Amino acid sequence: xxxxLGAKAVTAxxxxxxxxxxxxRIAQIRLRNxxxxxxxxxxxxxxxxxxxxxLANLTAEFWWGHAAISxxxxxxxxETETRPRxxxxxxxxxxxxxxxRFLLIPYKFETSQYDLGVLASGLRTYIAHTNIRSxxxxxxxxxxxxxxxxxxxxxxxxxxxxxxxxxxxLLDEDxxxxxxxxxxxxxxxxxxxxxxxCELFVNVSHPGHILRKSRNLGPGLAFVINxxxxxxxxxxxxxxxxxxxxxIRRNIDIYDDVAxxxxxxxxxxxxxxxxxxxxxxxxxxxxxECPLHFK
Numbered sequence: 001x002x003x004x005l006g007a008k009a010v011t012a013x014x015x016x017x018x019x020x021x022x023x024x025r026i027a028q029i030r031l032r033n034x035x036x037x038x039x040x041x042x043x044x045x046x047x048x049x050x051x052x053x054x055l056a057n058l059t060a061e062f063w064w065g066h067a068a069i070s071x072x073x074x075x076x077x078x079e080t081e082t083r084p085r086x087x088x089x090x091x092x093x094x095x096x097x098x099x100x101r102f103l104l105i106p107y108k109f110e111t112s113q114y115d116l117g118v119l120a121s122g123l124r125t126y127i128a129h130t131n132i133r134s135x136x137x138x139x140x141x142x143x144x145x146x147x148x149x150x151x152x153x154x155x156x157x158x159x160x161x162x163x164x165x166x167x168x169x170l171l172d173e174d175x176x177x178x179x180x181x182x183x184x185x186x187x188x189x190x191x192x193x194x195x196x197x198c199e200l201f202v203n204v205s206h207p208g209h210i211l212r213k214s215r216n217l218g219p220g221l222a223f224v225i226n227x228x229x230x231x232x233x234x235x236x237x238x239x240x241x242x243x244x245x246x247x248i249r250r251n252i253d254i255y256d257d258v259a260x261x262x263x264x265x266x267x268x269x270x271x272x273x274x275x276x277x278x279x280x281x282x283x284x285x286x287x288x289e290c291p292l293h294f295k
Contacts, residue, residue, distance in 0.1 A: 087251030149220035156208035
């Protein structure tokens, strides 16, 4: 009887020990899987910010990014009898030198939203690798933020909504100091979008632009983001700068099926920035009002 009870006790202890080992192994597996997921997510987000010359290295899972980038680059192909050159001479120069940077923003179908966390982290990385104080035109790298095209998001109002959500997300996630010389009132002549302490200009393109073809870079929403100060260098408030601006606007008039927008202007001349970000497809529609909230 005693021997039987002893054997049962040994069996119970062994079973308990086995359960603990099993539980420990399960915990280790879960921890390993969690770490692998974090690493994969980190690498995935890192892969979203790519150089112009890395297009061929995109894997099959980023097929939409490959198509979107290819479409953008096709806009800068040589002029033909039926197609004039893209109007921005600085954009042409950046493509020619291979200086474009691309940030791919995927759509999360489980939440029906774009992954704006990728936008914030990618833009922060871009700014960190951009020497704002010594920007040189021939070495400057414009950032093209390309949103995954979604067949149900095709109306201009959809693109307006995503644009506003993206700008508000950046403001909410901004951990940098807002520049002291920049107002937080978008109607003020010193206001411009800022993130991580950097003054920015955001050029919004989307397929809802039919007449204004220079603001249509493909089947999805796109932001062309530059440090705002690059425009002070490219087109300063002097005779030379005015001539450059006039040339680009003439190019726009040739390229587009509508005259250049009267909303376009110069920060150095105190002209508002927000209305220039997402301009209408025609010159009669009122500019987009700014609903952003600032800290």
